[in-house]
Amino acid sequence: MRRKEIGNKVLLAVTGGVAAYKSLEILRLLVKKGINVKVVITRGGERFVTPFSFLSLGAEEVYTDNDQFSIINGSSIHLALSRWSDLIAVVPATADFIAKVASGISDSLLLTTLLASKKPVIVAPSMNENMLLHPATQRNIEILKGFGYKIIEPDEGFLADLAKGKGRLKDPEDIFEEILVELTPKKLKGLKVLVTCGATREYIDPVRFITNGSSGKMGIAFAKVARRFGADVTLIAAHTTEKLPMGMKILRVDKTEELFEVVTDEVKKCDLLIMAAAPSDYRPEEMLHNKLPKLPELTIKLVSTVDVLKEASKYKDNKIFVGFALQTNNIIENAKKKLEEKNLDYVLGNSIENIGSDLGKVILMDRFGNISEFEGDKESIAEFVLSKIFKF
Numbered sequence: 001m002r003r004k005e006i007g008n009k010v011l012l013a014v015t016g017g018v019a020a021y022k023s024l025e026i027l028r029l030l031v032k033k034g035i036n037v038k039v040v041i042t043r044g045g046e047r048f049v050t051p052f053s054f055l056s057l058g059a060e061e062v063y064t065d066n067d068q069f070s071i072i073n074g075s076s077i078h079l080a081l082s083r084w085s086d087l088i089a090v091v092p093a094t095a096d097f098i099a100k101v102a103s104g105i106s107d108s109l110l111l112t113t114l115l116a117s118k119k120p121v122i123v124a125p126s127m128n129e130n131m132l133l134h135p136a137t138q139r140n141i142e143i144l145k146g147f148g149y150k151i152i153e154p155d156e157g158f159l160a161d162l163a164k165g166k167g168r169l170k171d172p173e174d175i176f177e178e179i180l181v182e183l184t185p186k187k188l189k190g191l192k193v194l195v196t197c198g199a200t201r202e203y204i205d206p207v208r209f210i211t212n213g214s215s216g217k218m219g220i221a222f223a224k225v226a227r228r229f230g231a232d233v234t235l236i237a238a239h240t241t242e243k244l245p246m247g248m249k250i251l252r253v254d255k256t257e258e259l260f261e262v263v264t265d266e267v268k269k270c271d272l273l274i275m276a277a278a279p280s281d282y283r284p285e286e287m288l289h290n291k292l293p294k295l296p297e298l299t300i301k302l303v304s305t306v307d308v309l310k311e312a313s314k315y316k317d318n319k320i321f322v323g324f325a326l327q328t329n330n331i332i333e334n335a336k337k338k339l340e341e342k343n344l345d346y347v348l349g350n351s352i353e354n355i356g357s358d359l360g361k362v363i364l365m366d367r368f369g370n371i372s373e374f375e376g377d378k379e380s381i382a383e384f385v386l387s388k389i390f391k392f
């Protein structure tokens with residue numbers, strides 16, 4: 001097993017594939033997250049992207065094979081770089097690079113650095129489908145897995161020549177997420193976390209429905225952050241236009257009744273429930289099976305939907321339940337009321353400005369009425385809440 005290190009220094013390595021331009025997006029995401037990034041570009045890589053592009057997007061340093069025989073602070077550059085980094089991410093990785101690493105060849109700055117490193121390595125292959133499926137490449141990928149390197153399997157999709165096939169680099173956001181997973185200490189290992197997100201729909205007729213403005217961003221942020229800390233996450237997703245995260249069990253739901261059924265099923269297996277979904281509180285008493293024609297006026301009788309949290313609390317035992325209280329006014333009073341009524345351990349009070357936004361301002365109240373405030377992006381809110389609950 002390779003030694004796992006934690007930190008925020010990433011060596012981003014770029015090899016000579018057409019997807020090399022996507023590594024610029026990964027650099028941007030890393031820099032935005034406050035991670036220090038140095039870049040190594042192979043000779044092949046330099047044919048597709050330039051060192052200047054990485055420097056202008058915030059890379060601390062960019063090295064090419066012209067730097068292979070240089071000394072940094074008295075150390076050979078490959079040793080200095082392997083010592084400096086907490087993680088090496090090769091994006092994209094060519095068939096040629098994968099074959100050379102598999103054989104232990106070290107005739108370039110990147111290959112020498114890898115051979116000299118005991119840090120976690122992420123490799124994201126990208127190539128033409130025949131190159132990927134060639135037995136040599138498949139064998140070499142298996143060898144890299146055997147070294148303990150994390151391989152980010154390429155997707156199916158349109159390749160460089162616009163032919164469809166397997167070999168397309170995984171989305172930069174997904175690769176970025178895997179880098180964060182590797183860098184984050186596994187403080188929630190063994191914890192089963194159930195998160196709900198998004199807005200439910202209550203149908204008037206087959207095409208019209210009642211819903212709310214919940215984007216699903218808060219629940220998705222909780223699911224991602226809990227996974228980064230090593231939790232085993234299940235995400236129950238009502239309607240959201242956000243991209244759903246990788247590396248967890250995902251269950252899609254439509255109406256509040258479905259959300260209730262799936263939550264009731266899953267809550268029995270979890271240690272922590274984060275109820276970030278926004279179920280509709282009302283539904284039409286009756287759903288029409290045919291589309292209503294346009295009428296001069298229409299009265300719809302609404303009835304209450306099932307109270308998902310209250311019903312889930314029947315299975316609470318010593319599980320930790322976190323609910324949300326979104327209010328236009330009296331946030332603290334309403335949060336306290338919800339905490340007591342729903343038998344919650346924590347409630348996050350927030351205002352309507354948080355709906356759909358990437359940023360949020362929240363108050364976290366525990367069952368003793370202690371309050372702490374936090375403002376930041378939704379992933380930082382999730383980190384803040386989890387660190388408060390689990391005291392890390």
Ligand SMILES: Cc1cc2nc3c(=O)[nH]c(=O)nc-3n(C[C@H](O)[C@H](O)[C@H](O)COP(=O)(O)O)c2cc1C
Pocket residue numbers: 014015016017018019042043044045093094095096097126127128131
């Ligand atoms: C236009 C063009 C596109 C290429 N795209 C890829 C690719 O997507 N994946 C790959 O494995 N090789 C690709 N190659 C081949 C590599 O560039 C070649 O194997 C090179 O030696 C790789 O060098 P490196 O691994 O040191 O970066 C491409 C070559 C050309 C000319």
